[in-house]
Amino acid sequence: MTAPTVLSPHDTTQFRSVLGHVPTSVAIVTAMSRGGPVGVTVGSFSSVSLDPPLVNFFIDRSSRTWPRLNESSTFTVNVLGAGHGHLCRAFSRRGVDRFDGVAWQPSEAGNPVLEDAMVALDCTRYKIDLLGDHIQVVGRVDAMQIRTAGLPLVFHRGDFLQFGAA
Numbered sequence: 001m002t003a004p005t006v007l008s009p010h011d012t013t014q015f016r017s018v019l020g021h022v023p024t025s026v027a028i029v030t031a032m033s034r035g036g037p038v039g040v041t042v043g044s045f046s047s048v049s050l051d052p053p054l055v056n057f058f059i060d061r062s063s064r065t066w067p068r069l070n071e072s073s074t075f076t077v078n079v080l081g082a083g084h085g086h087l088c089r090a091f092s093r094r095g096v097d098r099f100d101g102v103a104w105q106p107s108e109a110g111n112p113v114l115e116d117a118m119v120a121l122d123c124t125r126y127k128i129d130l131l132g133d134h135i136q137v138v139g140r141v142d143a144m145q146i147r148t149a150g151l152p153l154v155f156h157r158g159d160f161l162q163f164g165a166a
């Protein structure tokens with residue numbers, strides 16, 4: 001067995017590197033702001049509670065999208081399937097129209113549901129907490145749909161995981 005590489009959690013580069021080994025799902029959180037549709041890529045989406053049905057994600061306190069997402073008491077989580085890495089990249093870019101060329105329809109709450117989302121969950125904001133340099137956003141799921149069955153988009157060590165043929 002090779003000796004483990006021991007790194008420091010107090011070094012942000014090393015912290016990122018270690019946590020980058022943990023695979024995550026990729027979701028685009030969307031809402032309708034006064035200025036129009038907004039959305040941001042998150043890898044921190046997860047389920048929280050069955051009863052009531054709660055989910056959460058974490059957004060950086062320095063996010064420019066968060067104040068506009070926060071204008072709305074509802075948001076929609078669009079979980080991406082394999083093959084939609086371009087949406088992950090587009091919605092994490094600054095200074096561009098993230099919805100340019102992206103097909104979407106309004107959810108029941110009016111938030112963008114991306115046509116290519118694998119799963120979409122319409123949520124009402126339930127609780128917000130400051131945790132370190134991030135904000136934990138908990139939502140109660142009001143409506144949800146499976147839009148396509150298939151493999152998920154998985155982010156791992158700075159890239160998308162390629163699934164081999166079974």
Ligand SMILES: Cc1cc2nc3c(=O)[nH]c(=O)nc-3n(C[C@H](O)[C@H](O)[C@H](O)COP(=O)(O)O)c2cc1C
Pocket residue numbers: 026040041042043044045057058059060062063064065066088089091092093094155
């Ligand atoms: C795969 C991936 C996962 C990400 N996960 C998060 C996340 O969970 N929380 C977050 O605040 N930003 C996350 N980001 C970064 C945001 O998508 C975005 O780049 C950043 O917030 C800057 O844009 P903003 O100022 O509009 O928020 C992620 C980016 C990528 C590519």
